[in-house]
Amino acid sequence: MTKTDTHMTMRVVNHIRSLIESGGLQPGDRIPPEREFAHKLRISRASLRTGIGYLAAMGVMDVRHGVGTFVADGPPEIGKSSLSLLGALHGFQSWQMFEARRILESELAALAAERGREQHFAALSEEVAEMYATVGNPMEYLIHDIRFHRVIAQASGNPILAALMETITSALYDERRKTAERSRDLKESADLHREIYRAIRSRNAGEARTVMTRHLTMAQSAQDLEAMATQPKNDGHPRKARKRPVEI
Amino acid sequence: MTKTDTHMTMRVVNHIRSLIESGGLQPGDRIPPEREFAHKLRISRASLRTGIGYLAAMGVMDVRHGVGTFVADGPPEIGKSSLSLLGALHGFQSWQMFEARRILESELAALAAERGREQHFAALSEEVAEMYATVGNPMEYLIHDIRFHRVIAQASGNPILAALMETITSALYDERRKTAERSRDLKESADLHREIYRAIRSRNAGEARTVMTRHLTMAQSAQDLEAMATQPKNDGHPRKARKRPVEI
DNA sequence: GGTCCCAGAGAGGTCCGACCACTAGAATAC
DNA sequence: GTATTCTAGTGGTCGGACCTCTCTGGGACC
Numbered sequence: 211m212t213k214t215d216t217h218m219t220m221r222v223v224n225h226i227r228s229l230i231e232s233g234g235l236q237p238g239d240r241i242p243p244e245r246e247f248a249h250k251l252r253i254s255r256a257s258l259r260t261g262i263g264y265l266a267a268m269g270v271m272d273v274r275h276g277v278g279t280f281v282a283d284g285p286p287e288i289g290k291s292s293l294s295l296l297g298a299l300h301g302f303q304s305w306q307m308f309e310a311r312r313i314l315e316s317e318l319a320a321l322a323a324e325r326g327r328e329q330h331f332a333a334l335s336e337e338v339a340e341m342y343a344t345v346g347n348p349m350e351y352l353i354h355d356i357r358f359h360r361v362i363a364q365a366s367g368n369p370i371l372a373a374l375m376e377t378i379t380s381a382l383y384d385e386r387r388k389t390a391e392r393s394r395d396l397k398e399s400a401d402l403h404r405e406i407y408r409a410i411r412s413r414n415a416g417e418a419r420t421v422m423t424r425h426l427t428m429a430q431s432a433q434d435l436e437a438m439a440t441q442p443k444n445d446g447h448p449r450k451a452r453k454r455p456v457e458i
Numbered sequence: 459m460t461k462t463d464t465h466m467t468m469r470v471v472n473h474i475r476s477l478i479e480s481g482g483l484q485p486g487d488r489i490p491p492e493r494e495f496a497h498k499l500r501i502s503r504a505s506l507r508t509g510i511g512y513l514a515a516m517g518v519m520d521v522r523h524g525v526g527t528f529v530a531d532g533p534p535e536i537g538k539s540s541l542s543l544l545g546a547l548h549g550f551q552s553w554q555m556f557e558a559r560r561i562l563e564s565e566l567a568a569l570a571a572e573r574g575r576e577q578h579f580a581a582l583s584e585e586v587a588e589m590y591a592t593v594g595n596p597m598e599y600l601i602h603d604i605r606f607h608r609v610i611a612q613a614s615g616n617p618i619l620a621a622l623m624e625t626i627t628s629a630l631y632d633e634r635r636k637t638a639e640r641s642r643d644l645k646e647s648a649d650l651h652r653e654i655y656r657a658i659r660s661r662n663a664g665e666a667r668t669v670m671t672r673h674l675t676m677a678q679s680a681q682d683l684e685a686m687a688t689q690p691k692n693d694g695h696p697r698k699a700r701k702r703p704v705e706i
Numbered sequence: 707g708g709t710c711c712c713a714g715a716g717a718g719g720t721c722c723g724a725c726c727a728c729t730a731g732a733a734t735a736c
Numbered sequence: 737g738t739a740t741t742c743t744a745g746t747g748g749t750c751g752g753a754c755c756t757c758t759c760t761g762g763g764a765c766c
Contacts, residue, residue, distance in 0.1 A: 217719085218719075218720070219511075219719090227543055227546070230543065230546050230547055231546045237547060237548070243745075243746060243747085244746075244747065245746085253720085253721090254720060254721045254722070255721090255722085255723095256504065256719095256720065256721065256722085257719085257720060257721080259508070259747085259748090260507070260508075260511055260719090260720090263467075263508055263511050263512060263515070264511060264514075264515045265543075266512075267511070267512045267515035267516055268515055268537065268539065268540035268543065268544070269537075269540065269544065270540065270543050270544065270547060273747070274728095274729085274746090274747080275727075275728050275729080275746080275747050275748070276727070276728035276729035276730080276745080276746055276747060276748095277728085277729060277730080277745095277746070277747080278745090278746065278747080279746090279747080281547065282547070286544045286547070286548045286550075287544075288536065288537040288540065288541060288544065288625070289516065289517075289536040289537030289540065289625075291516065292516035292517065292518065292536065292537065293536060295475055295478065295513075295516065295518050296516070296517065296518060296534045296535075296536065296621075297618075298475070298478050298479045299478055299485060299518060299529065299530065299534070300485070300534045300617060302534075302617060302618055306616045306617065306618050306619075307618060309616055309618075309619070310616060310618045310619050310622070313561075313562075313565045313619065314561075317561045317565075368554045368557055368558060369548060369550060369554065370541075370545075370550055370554050370555060370557075370558045370626070371554075371557070371558050371561065373544075374558070374622055377536070377537075378618070465748085466748075466749070467748090491716075491717060491718085492717080492718065493717090493718095501749085501750090502749060502750045502751065503750090503751080503752095504748095504749065504750065504751080505748085505749060505750080507718090507719090508748090508749090521718070522717090522718080522757095522758085523717080523718050523719070523756075523757050523758075524716080524717055524718060524719095524756075524757035524758035524759075525716095525717065525718080525757085525758060525759075526716090526717060526718080527717090527718080
């Protein structure tokens with residue numbers, strides 16, 4: 211156990227954690243106003259806010275100015291906002307993100323083939339159709355592309371893997387936003403998505419995995435070409451921890 | 459872009475983010491004292507602390523009472539502390555965590571077989587030997603077990619996947635701490651680890667993946683047996699968002 | 707000369723109480 | 737009935753006081 215006593219922030223976190231674990235607090239629920247809650251916990255409002263801030267940063271709480279503080283609703287997010295920062299910090303390479311995505315999504319596709327339900331197949335079919343319909347509009351196309359992959363993640367029946375995928379892809383899109391796709395590639399992309407859809411619908415897990423891998427490998431090399439001459443990579447960390455505070 | 463102006467906390471986060479991305483701040487570096495830094499940014503110390511707290515929650519900063527605030531050093535962690543909380547919140551099932559782990563580690567093993575270096579092989583060999591030496595001591599054994607998997611993650615050459623694995627396994631160990639393993643299973647476990655090691659050393663990616671999958675599948679069913687009659691699962695969320703604050 | 711102990715400096719942690727800013731819903735005006 | 741304005745409630749920011757922890761350097765002691 212981590213020290214559950216001292217450290218106000220941990221006191222708050224553990225209090226709320228136990229409320230969640232006991233089921234007393236469920237997604238969408240609202241916690242009492244800060245002043246009231248702080249008084250009830252016998253701590254200052256500032257400390258309460260520290261704890262809530264911690265939970266909010268982890269995606270567990272949702273703080274809305276002027277409205278209240280709620281337990282996060284919607285799909286789980288695992289360190290979604292932190293990945294790009296951690297990436298900058300530890301020098302994650304673009305290919306590493308692609309590799310992670312390729313592995314996750316391939317397995318997700320295989321699982322979707324095994325466990326997907328009719329509703330998922332229908333949604334996938336719908337998105338494929340939309341993709342074909344928007345090959346001339348990269349902006350629109352991208353939306354359906356994202357949705358397609360998201361449906362697969364849902365169909366996999368494993369929310370943890372889905373959340374991990376979401377984390378990676380959103381970080382990837384941050385980098386990708388600049389590289390607008392050329393629409394002549396989109397037809398090809400749509401074809402691949404259709405293949406993936408068919409493999410999943412026919413419950414052919416191996417095929418789904420294979421095609422998904424192929425799709426993402428192609429997507430990566432396509433983007434690599436566009437990027438080419440980009441930022442200088444800093445591989446090894448020439449980190450020399452400075453004890454004196456950095457000049458800001 | 460998210461609103462980078464208003465919201466003091468985001469101002470702080472973005473300021474530090476840009477410092478990190480520009481290389482002005484590196485792992486291990488120390489940021490100025492709160493009072494000084496706050497004054498320099500023209501914000502109150504409280505707001506600065508909110509922002510720092512946010513970054514600390516994401517694992518980007520490391521705040522040490524009485525010492526100072528540092529940019530996180532050591533291996534990256536992605537939402538490590540949040541997963542168990544998110545799990546309680548979204549009703550993650552134990553088998554889902556195992557599945558995620560199985561997938562990640564299997565691929566990690568395959569990658570390690572392809573990219574591992576001599577130093578990794580040596581470390582793996584060392585840990586296997588230690589495992590055999592401690593089959594009579596589950597506590598000690600576990601340490602080397604964990605190290606073994608961690609070395610594989612490093613050898614994979616993909617820190618992102620390694621960090622994801624670390625997140626899952628640490629959440630898993632939280633649950634597992636109660637179920638002490640019976641030492642008669644450990645010999646069998648050590649044998650499997652040795653097989654994994656051999657597959658990796660001989661650069662047989664497929665074999666490494668297969669054996670790792672087998673190992674983790676066995677580990678899961680072993681633990682399932684021990685657990686058996688546990689906590690009641692709440693599958694579907696009968697979530698009914700309450701607008702009125704919950705009674706605490 | 708080396709070792710141990712302790713006070714002080716410097717850093718983060720907590721608290722208070724006031725005031726600002728936003729949101730949603732009620733009251734009002736048209 | 738609809739549009740506008742007001743207001744209560746809630747989170748956000750502030751600054752400034754005081755507490756607690758860590759590290760370190762100087763002195764007492766051996």
